[in-house]
Amino acid sequence: MQILLLGGHGKVALHLTPLLLKRGWNVTSVIRNPDHESEILALGKGLKGNLNVLLSSLADVKSAADAQKIIDTVSPDYVVWSAGAGGKGGPSATIAIDQEAAKHFMTASFASPGVSKFLMVSYLGSRKKQPSWMSDSEWAGVVKVNTEILPTYAKAKQEADEYLTALAEVRKRDPNASRFQAINLRPGTLTDEPATRMVDLGITPKGRGSVTREDVAIVADLLLARSDTEGWIDLVNGEEGVEGAVERVAREKVDAVVGEDVEGMVKRFFPEAGLKF
Template identity: 50%
Template sequence: MPAPHHVLLLGGHGKVAQLLTPLLLRRGWDVTSVIRSEEQVTAVRALAPHLTTRRDDGDGDNSGEAKVGKLDVLVRSLEAVKEERDARAVLEEVRGVDYVVWSAGAGGKGGSDLTYAIDRDAAIHFIRAAAATPTVTRFLMVSYLGSRRNKPAWWSDEAWAAAEDVNTRVLPHYYRAKLAADEVLYSVSKERASSGFVGINLRPGTLTIEPAGKVELGKTGHSKGKISRESVARVANLLLASEEVKSTWLDLLDGEEEMEEAVARVVREGVNAVEGEDVF
């Protein structure tokens, strides 16, 4: 069994993060959930109870409960992260972190200043701080499907035009902010590859509240489409638990493949949707 991990989950009150938290805890991993206000503490703490599973010690006796990870909650404003040292201070405060998940963001709401402050600046500061922390070996970013500069070879002209419409007309500030952070994560991951640092960029389509289901993961056939938030959380959980995953961009939509099979496939084949981008 792999050793337990300690995950710093940034944006822990978000819908995807709340679905991801119990999955990580069930693995026996510790989670420190970073949220923006005291009013959110109760809801996040409520994610931990009732995690009861059976333990198999390998001797045929699976009686007893498996070890469930510990959930801590940390109230910190990501908007206040103005420099890399601010992000580093959070990492130093939460001792023992080896995995970082970014599931935070203004989501294009609150005006362009807030979008750039969180989705670009704070995200980049945490990426760089995590990469500079020797104990951190994995950073998973939740981005979005259309965050790219160039038309990928596997998209049609129509698909690219649809993505450009969203990026330039509907959510231009969100697009610029997310793309900047995505590119920094990829570049930093390449720089630290020899030390075992892995940067995973999970890029879902339009999020829904539907139950988790089958997925299309890796290089999707279209730039638009829907994906369940629960599916995003489950795929993120599987990617974090994969021993063989490398730094990669993985686009995600509802599809026809079982998610466990999809994750195993993209890891085995080294699928990377960053192809065609300048950083690649």
């Protein structure tokens, strides 16, 4: 398998890269700063898969055509979005990267016959409606973050998440389209502690909560390795072993998009009838 890893120097991606390589998969890690190239390449030492670095700024991706050029260069089987402005460059950069560039790569990935999976690393509070499993107090915390603390980030992630969901839904409705796994992994507050390998995965009553970046990478790797994972998958550290949690989520087809207006997402982004991929 060939993996296109966007945001390759991010902390989650740095944990994820060697996990993918250990499977014998090949990884092309997209980074902006050439000073980080040697650090990235060192992650592949002694591992089965091949690791390459592609120097490219996601801020320069202004259209699906720009994203398509990168995809065509790499010819990936799976695309992983673990990128973001990280608060640098102000609100305009957040919208440009976390929202628009992400959407461009989604469009290009779904349009590329060789790509069969897209995994987005989003965040736990990226939703517009209070889900039935979340208490009023937990939901109030989500709303506070989304409207008062990180409003631009929340808007950008919600837009990207809903676009991915709409793309996946339209794809499912096309009887002639090949199957595509759209995985939206939604971790809580990220920490730098070592992995616990114990999680609360799929649908969690917590509106907030923390999870180690290494655990996020472990879950992403396990989700990508299966053919039966898709949808919104919430993640915080918890009390279930990570392998069993991923198996349960896949077996039970858990999707935390429940309660959101999926049909509204489809109509907003793709109002034209008979859209095909």
